Amino acid sequence: MTVARPDEPVAPLAVFSHGELIGDAMVKIPFLRGLRALFPDRRIVWITTEETHLETTLAPLIAGTIDEFRSNTGIGTSPLELLKPLPERQRFSLVIDTQTLWWRTLIARRFRHDLFVSPCASYRFSERKPPPDRRRPRHLMDRLFGLLEVAAGRPPPVEPLRDGVPTPPDAAAEARALLPDGATYVALAPGAGKRHKCWPLDRYIALGREQAVRGRVPVFILGPGETEWMTALREALPTALFPLQDERVGEPRYTPVRTIALTRRCAAAVANDSGISKMFAVADIPLVTLYGPTDGDKVHPKVTAGTYLTAQRFGGTAMDRIPIAAVDGAVESLISAGHTD
Structure with a gap:
């Protein structure tokens, strides 16, 4: 030495x-x-x-x-x-x-x-x-x-990462154009790298409906491998937005910086165990993360305000074990606690 x-x-x-x-x-x-x-x-x-x-x-x-x-x-x-x-x-x-x-x-x-x-x-x-x-x-x-x-x-x-990791000005301006002031947005990311890590899509739809009933706008963050879900989502949720698929977005379309900037326009977010959940964590907004076979205690995002739900808590490892009521309740708890801008 x-x-x-x-x-x-x-x-x-x-x-x-x-x-x-x-x-x-x-x-x-x-x-x-x-x-x-x-x-x-x-x-x-x-x-x-x-x-x-x-x-x-x-x-x-x-x-x-x-x-x-x-x-x-x-x-x-x-x-x-x-x-x-x-x-x-x-x-x-x-x-x-x-x-x-x-x-x-x-x-x-x-x-x-x-x-x-x-x-x-x-x-x-x-x-x-x-x-x-x-x-x-x-x-x-x-x-x-x-x-x-x-x-x-x-x-x-x-x-807090939200304070320590600033949004680049051009990404922030684009996000503001895609998700304008005046509405309360809730980000929903139904995808994951492996489909067995995905909470069922119909439950994300049900969760989105609950947000719409409460006067909020569901914002679906879809990756390139999940655009096949857009038709079903649009039909079920006419008020939902899909900012990454917006025609105003240039290429490369699916970038972490853009996703983080968009998420910071939202009051809360829900994601599976996925790369998107990690982007939501960097955005540091109120976050609910869902886990099936993965050890959520070991890898759940560290955010200023958030929680995670595991299938094990409901008696199994499959994602469909997690009930809609538990996820909806977690979102409401975070929003009602005032953990928003």
Whole structure:
């Protein structure tokens, strides 16, 4: 372990990750903001084995957090790299390893560093560890924030994402045109990457009807694989809006920034366990998330105001176990509590 001389500038800080698909990248936005808050004057370098959507798709939402990306480095591709020279030669004041595969952690530990911190194998390979009596958090976000606390020696500040992640002005203006002032909107996202994670569409329709009866406008956030549902939804809910399918929207049509901006125009949202639920979480509006086979206790979005419902709570793992009354009641509780703009 090397130590900088007093007259030397502090070396950069490195975060090592295998890479971030879009869902993983959105989950890590609070981590990035906490990291920057703990190290406001440190140059932060994000190093990945593969690509990261933090560098590309989500760049407008993380401005000012990461100074440099070194993506697709190939570092951590194979355990055989332990037998070869490490291609990265820069020294870092701190290396934070966010992944937990042991041999990849050993590779990351070879970065030249003053301090190496990793949660792998209960911090077995880390040069700084949490107190021995601290239990491993169940929720993934709590684990990431615990990693930051170990690295910095103090907990990161927690701020609402709605305040800390601004909507780009052009996206905000477009969202205002698509969802004008004067109505109360409720966002509904009936899709998911896998259909067994979807609450039945007829229940989303029933929920949308309840919102319409109360004078609100259902706003369906549909991805490219869900446009086949539009005919049925339009027939059942004539007042519903489909902003991502609006003819005024340009290409690329389905972007996280646009979805987040639209969602921030809504009073509340409902989503399945999906990438859209993660976008709703970044939007940080009152949110109800629905889980079937997934462990909701471990992965539910961390939002300022929200709740999650699991099929297990109603005696099974299939999404149709979740009753309409429970979801409708959760939405009403959030809206009536005043968790809206």
